[in-house]
Amino acid sequence: MDQANRPTPEREEAAREFEQHRPRLFSLAYRMLGSAAEAEDAVQDAYLRWHGAETGQVAAPGPWLNKVLTNLCLTRLTSARARREEYPGTWLPEPVAGAALGPLERAEQREAVSFAVLTMMERLSPPERAAVVLHDAFGYSHREVAGVLDRTEAAARQLYHRGRTRLAAEAPPTGPADAEQAAALLARFLRAAADGDLEQLEELLAAQVVVWTDGGGRARAALRPVHGRTSAARFLAGLFERFTDGVRLELAEANGGPVLLGWEGDALTSVGLLEAGPDGVTAVRILRNPDKLAHYAHRHRPLSQNR
Template sequence: MDSAAVDQFEAGRGRLASLAYRLLGSAADAEDAVQDTFLRWQAADRERIEVPEAWLTKVATNLCLDRLRSAQARHERTAGAWLPEPLLDGDPMLGPADTFEQRESVTLAVLTLLERLSPAERAVYVLREAFSYSHAEIAAILDITESASQQHAHRARTRVAAERRRGGGAADPASARRVVEEFLAAATSGRTDRLVALLTDDVTAVSDGAGLARRLLRYRSRERVASFVRAGFTSTPAKRRLAGGVLAMHLARVNGTPAVVAVVGGRVVGTVAFEVRDGKVASLYGIAATDRLARLDEGWQRRDPGVPVIDGW
């Protein structure tokens, strides 16, 4: 392959990776899909490709759909042990963030909701909402009619919007951070009543059980979530042994929302991402499985973490 063809692909690599991440919810799988797209590009008769960007988008999208439809992916995602892979804000794989729809499409809450859509609905939603493709363009990418694209988009928006209405309006970053700081203080001080008061009536919490549970742990109701959080943020020798040492907890932003990042010896061992609405916590996503934290940890190594909000946990 000549250098011009390589440069042409590399110019669009970031966009393809961002698209693949939104479709698959996994940075590692997204990187594999982009690499497979490059191999297809390498083998293609490029002189016959009129619009390289459209061709690459079509190939990458359909490779992602193949992964979503595979027997292994269906088993993993329906077994109840799957959460999206968290990424630090600033990671280029999060992609475009100019509009509200683009920012929201990459939150852990929406990526989790997209799991309830069919692969075709998910693809149409991402292409339309996050990348502003027309229905004519989407139809060409997915080999469907424009009418089918419109129907998929309507169903996807309706299902996502129904869930997103719960809890009220999203908080601005500064307000959300203050709520999480207060929440963390309550969780680590034993102030259960204040912890309950900081949760919405329909709060939910989801955890991968530090990567040890075979199924995701799910909690609903303020009292159950508060109990789960109090237990999770209570330091014990067993937890320190499991984490590999004494933890420091930092506040950061993960997938566009405030998060607590747990670090041992400079290495990320877990994160809890929060969705804050109307001054309260509406949902929490706890992820500590090592294979889901590799890219987040890689990004963490390149930044100045600053002073932890909790040290010596």
């Protein structure tokens, strides 16, 4: 490295400072974008802004970085919404290992990063999404949210309440009480689907169940959701028959809950998860787009190994 490009002690210290904030910044960006890859890119853009700033003049690095990153995400969301409207078939969020999302001890924390909530977040405007994420996940007051978004406090409060109202209107029914019950339900579902047991599958599914599959044009998947208990059971049994030959199945954790992984050799080829209500499984979401599985593949935490 030539002398002109050699990092100064101040720059090295600034880089170390940024790394202390990186996990929280990724957690924020992922909740904003629903994409691990886009979240990493946004965090890297924030680092470049940090690297170019006069960091000695930044009195509070954490809030400064949160504001920079939030606004980078708002810009990305505007273009992402246009891309997702042209996405081939169903768009689903990327799975992320819980350790990358910060504390998920409480049910509310797990719900906030669930696929159901992240999918519903797509229906919010970017400022509404930012207001909800900053307030609920990071404890920002409405006044602090207003400072990040360059709005008045009243406007920030309105964004938050509008976003929360829209989310509440589409909230899914309450599912299993804890991760152990959810994992047990997933294991029962797996056995029935693998055996092609349509009767048992139908017993596990709610009458209005919906199945979404996301191939992104990169892997075979249904382009439209499959609705209803009978159609869903037949579709899922056929899916397992076609795509699980030579595939190793594994129960693991993602986004604060249990998921089913499909491996072909060392390649992760699918991630499936269930959402349950009082009457059974209300939704099945299956990701097969390889672009969305790469980030998770080396970061998952196994729950158990199917034999």
